[in-house]
Amino acid sequence: MSRTGTAETNYLNAQHGLKSWLLTLDHKRIGLLYLMGVSFFFLLGGIFALLIRLELLTPQGDLVQPDTYNRLFSMHGIMMVFFFLIPAIPGVLGNFLIPIMIGTRDVAFPRLNLASWYIFMAGGSITLLGVLAGGVDTGWTFYPPYSSLYSATNVLTVGIGVFVNGFSSILTGLNFMVTIHRMRAPGMTWFRLPLFVWGHYATSFINVLGTPVIAITLLLLVLERAFHLGIFDATKGGDPVLFQHLFWFYSHPAVYIMILPSMAVISELIAAFTRKRVFGYHFVAFSSIGIAVLGFLVWGHHMFVSGQSVYAGTAFSLLTMLVAIPSAIKVFNWSFTLYQGSVSFDTPMLYALGFIGLFMIGGLTGVFLGTLGFDIHVHDTYFVVAHFHYVMVGGTIMGYLGGLHYWWPKITGRTYPEFWGRMSAMLVFVGFNLTFFPQFLLGYMGMPRRYHAYPEEWQVLNVLSTAGASVLGLGFLLPLGYLLWSLKYGKLAGKNPWGAKGLEWTTDSPPPTENFRDAPVVSEEAYDYAGAGHGDGGAPAPARAH
């Protein structure tokens, strides 16, 4: 990996040795450190998922004990949500790209950036310790009084692990906000920013404002469990539903922490593989902000059947409906970007198109669930499981993998085998739908989530789901293989293998430590493929043959 074919030094070969990585202040190297961290936790969470699906192959609950099963789905959720979905795109792609995209040398606080990674790894390690000591069986939602008084598992260790990890999100969010505000290259105005940066800017706000709430909530839970304070204990005058309010006040916006960076990636991919400015740039940018703001006002839809008053439920239902609007605006704008584009079907674009399909279904079923009268029946069933996997896996992982493929030549200087890339995109799309679509049907038929055993009439759909999960697993393993292979054997990528716009494609692949040999000055709009200046309906396309 040290020889890249160019005589110049780059961020990978500028320094050598383990210490140069563990003490690096280079945002690009820190991005790669995150890549290793999140990949490990993803693999772990994936193994738990595999065991869950194997158990559900038969109705009886005969592969593992109920206790074990409960730990499996809890650890699957905790690993995937807190240590993969939340940090993956900002940690890996955000860190690597934001400074380059805005034309600067590094993030505003490089030491803080490295500290974020160490905090992330510390939180992950503490959680892992809890896993090795026997795991936790509360579900990733930690609802008391089960978690505070009844569970005999490692709630304290895992709770502290997740608590610690939260500070990593807060510090990364802070770092990105300051970087985007203060470090933009000359000429890089707010409305010349790539939409990737807008998406991460919105995400950073949620991280900074929302994550402290989950930190406080988990701290209260830890204190409640250790010292029996009574905050969530009804026998002491406390209220278990209070925990749910606090938990979802963060954890619903957390869904947007996962999906906004993915949407940010999708905007880049659609622009690059249509060679066209993203349709309705301002609307796409502000819809990210809209989602971030509205996302804080909808937490109560997780409690429609929790004994919350019907009036509160009605208000939260209405607000939930509104959060669908900025998402719809994004989908329509992306789709319309293809109109008069120059559309190519490289691997990242296949992931992006797959994202649109899966996110449509995930988003629309979110409207279903926001509909009060519908939610009561499917609340806490597999319908909900299917919905949030469509949003979080179909949304976030499609964006993450699409982005990883798109910027892989920039990150490593090498290209991967295109055939296998397309195969993986298709396997993931097909496998994903086969895994999760049957779960919508199971949920409507009444299968509750977190069930270790289930009535026999639901076996066929469960077998389909497990079959889909195997295809999905293969789709995830393929990139692991060929991306590692490409590090040594991949063709040299050159500066701009996709013919894409954006400052990151003007520098070397891999970039030098200081990102640019000459500090860039920006004089054009983002995605100015048509050469129309500001793209406001200017000259007709010079190259698009009709």
Add this chain to the structure above:
Amino acid sequence: MPFKIPFMPEQASSMAGEVDALTLYLVAMASFFTVLVAAMVIYFAIRYRRRSPDEVGGSFDNSALLEITWTVIPVLIVLFTFVWGARVAFRLYRPPADAVQYYVTGKQWMWKTQHPTGQREINELHVPLGQPVKLLMTSEDVIHSFFVPAFRVKADVLPGRYTSLWFTPTKTGRFHLFCAEYCGAEHSRMIGWVTVMEPEEYQAWLASVPTQGSPTAAGERLFAQLACHTCHQDAAGAKGPALGGLYGRPVALADGRTVLADESYLRESILNPAAKVVAGYEAVMPSFQGQVSEEGILELINYVKSLPAGGSASVAAASEGAL
């Protein structure tokens, strides 16, 4: 519905059809948008596929008209969806006036049910066809959730609080009962059956099940056993307020607030009497936390509800003074 729609559970309550109608609307709406976007993406992707390596896209990249169109139409659709959903939900939340109250207590990992006539069951509930049934539910330990897919109803069952749901069975048969809120090791075995019977059959069934009398009678025994009557008596200078006619009336509290005497208030006053002290009384009542089971509390409440209003001057006077 005249035909069976695949992947829909049986419709066995008066609300099931309404929920399914809402579902079919949602599916139709979602299918329309999914097909629309899919058709647009596929058509554009093929029509505008790249034909030469250095080709770039056109410059048509914004349109206020299009943005307004695809903002306003979805807003109207989600508002319509919201209103429909809220209407169904309000009917699901509000039991009819003639609903008969049954009792449900959840505990790890079983459902304990009790009929208004006193019969008890475990993981089973027998109800007569066509009779609106309201369940008053609480939990002895963690949070559970009472879910009968065929009735399209669900409500969490919480410790330290009463929640309720209602249904009117429209079909005889046995229907799945699930715990829908994760509650520990045997969560997936906290399941049972709701059996809907013809009214005559139900009466025969009731007669065949031994009972220790109605919850009201059991409550009366418990009331005497716990010596509640030593303070709660209808006499001048009694240490506690008289309880006749109390249920369903507003009560003036010592701190100036007025609360409605519903099941939750009565429950709290037994377990945590100092929380809401009736105006004109001292906070001298001890807590009965840990001394009465959840079923016992329900029986006591039933007994209090059955007490006639006559001679409950002290409570009535206190509440009217506050109004």
